[in-house]
Amino acid sequence: MGDTPGSTGIGSEPSLEEQIAAYQxxxxxxxxxxxxxxxxxSRLNRRMNVAYGRQTSALGISNAEWEVLKALVLSGAPYRMGPSELAKRLGLTxxxxxxxxxxxVAEGLVTRERDESNRVRVIVELTTEGREKWLEAMRLASVFEEDLLQDLSAEERTVLGEALTRLLRRVEHAQPDAGGRLTDLD
Amino acid sequence: MGDTPGSTGIGSEPSLEEQIAAYQxxxxxxxxxxxxxxxxxSRLNRRMNVAYGRQTSALGISNAEWEVLKALVLSGAPYRMGPSELAKRLGLTxxxxxxxxxxxVAEGLVTRERDESNRVRVIVELTTEGREKWLEAMRLASVFEEDLLQDLSAEERTVLGEALTRLLRRVEHAQPDAGGRLTDLD
DNA sequence: AAGATAAATTTCGAAGCTAAACAGTACACA
DNA sequence: TGTGTACTGTTTAGCTTCGAAATTTATCTT
Incomplete structure (x- = not known):
């Protein structure tokens, strides 16, 4: 097992080999x-997250904000969602x-207004600035990712993508998906 | 890009295919x-973390606690470290x-005492209970992992392990490793 | 028109972290 | 032998983010 329910901390770690030896x-x-x-x-994922985190925080957005931007963008134009829909999507109250x-709203990433056709509801809408921040983060990330996978041959990429999606399917099938804190392995 | 600096929330997500289509x-x-x-x-890693989190929280330990247990166990017998050493290892103040x-200490997972040979230092030592919790979590995790990888052929495992470590090396080389919030992609 | 239901917000409090000040110990070196 | 300096760990105060529960506002049902 990677490290198991480890965490996300990035302190000074032993090398992967040393750590595996210690586990043995x-x-x-x-x-x-x-x-x-x-x-x-696990470790690869953590390192990538550090890289993404640096990129987004350089753009002045936190992870929490990133999640919301992403959900709105992926919902498609006109990039609107209700708070409860967003909350369900992100797993928040x-x-x-x-x-x-x-x-x-205070930072100008989204607007919030009442839905005039049903005044109980609220509409959260991405601003132009919010969308541009998302796009800029995506540009940085895609460059980073292309660079990361640079060494892999076309065949390796195929096998890797195939194997990972197969594993993912297996996990998603098996998971009743309950509570349980999250973290990073390793 | 996965999702980029996403987060760790597990709410109701679109399928991987839908999400990739939306990105396109x-x-x-x-x-x-x-x-x-x-x-x-990214998504696989998150699901696995959910599984690990369920297992450890069933044992009554949080992620934060898990990290400390892991660091102590991997340091080897007699499972002792100083607070500052632990802090550096885990990336905490x-x-x-x-x-x-x-x-x-309050939960009986570790003991804390002054180092008599250098009374400025403190020694944090794993208790028997702490070690047993770690072992139990490892047992659960290893079963889960074996099950997860069940479908992969020996050859696929080799390729996967090789590709992932290669990517990891690449990331670790490139990363100056600064601040930047962490999260999970996707 | 009177509940019943639903969406979002407000209030209050808990968890976990950091920065900065503080206290205690060891060591260098005159 | 004393004194300054460096280092460890703890304490204090404050910040950020989240959740639970109560509250407000609007809609729907009958």
Missing amino acids: REFRDLDPQVEKIVSAL PAAMTHRIDRM | REFRDLDPQVEKIVSAL PAAMTHRIDRM
Whole structure:
């Protein structure tokens, strides 16, 4: 196992090899190959997140804000969603969603207005500035990703994409999806 | 790009395919294959973290606690570290480390005592209970992981492990590793 | 028109972190 | 032997973000 329910901290870590060796030492029945895959996956993901985080924070947006921008953009033009819809999508309570939207309105990333056709509802809409921030972050990220995968051959990319989606399907099938804190492995 | 600096929320998401299609629609210059790999990786990692989180929280330990347990176990017998060493390892300030250790001492996962040979230092040591919790979590995690990788052939495992470690090396090389909030892609 | 239902917000409080000040110990070096 | 300096860990105060529960406002049902 990677590291298991580890975390997201990035402090000074031992190398992947050292860590796997330590796992072998402390926990006998462990397949080194499985361990290698899971640990590498977890650690790779964490490093990528650090990179993304740097890029977005350079643009002045937090992760919480990024999530909202992403949800709105992916909903398609005209980039509108209700708070409760957003909350469900992001796994937050309505209260937390209200707070987030407050901040984002103050920063000009979204607007909030009542739906005139049903005045109980509220419409959160992406501003031009919000959309441009998202686009800029995507540009940075796509460059980073192309660069990251540079060394992989076309065939390797195919196998990798195929294997990962197969694993994903398996996890999504098996998961009843309940509570449980999140974190990063490794 | 996966989703980019996304987050860790697990709300109700669109399927991977739908999401990739949305990315294509909203952001033109994007290699679908790269996108597929990065998104699957990110999403897979998140789902796995949910599974791990459920397992550890069933054992009554938080992610923060898990990190500390892991660092201590991997340091090897006699499972002792100083707070500042732990803080550096986990990427926390000393103050935050003090708080975490407070909680874990109260729960009997670790002990804290002064180093008699150098009374400025403090020694945090894993208790038997702490070690057993770690072992139990590892047992659960390793079962989960074996099950997850079940479908992959020996050859696929080799290719996957190799490709992931290569990507990891590339990221670790390129990363000056500065601030930047973390999160999960996708 | 009177509930019943639903959406969003407000209020209050909890968790977890950081920065900065503080306290205690060890070591260098006159 | 004393004194300054450096280092560890803790304390204090404050910030950010979230959640639970109560509250407000609007809609729907009958």
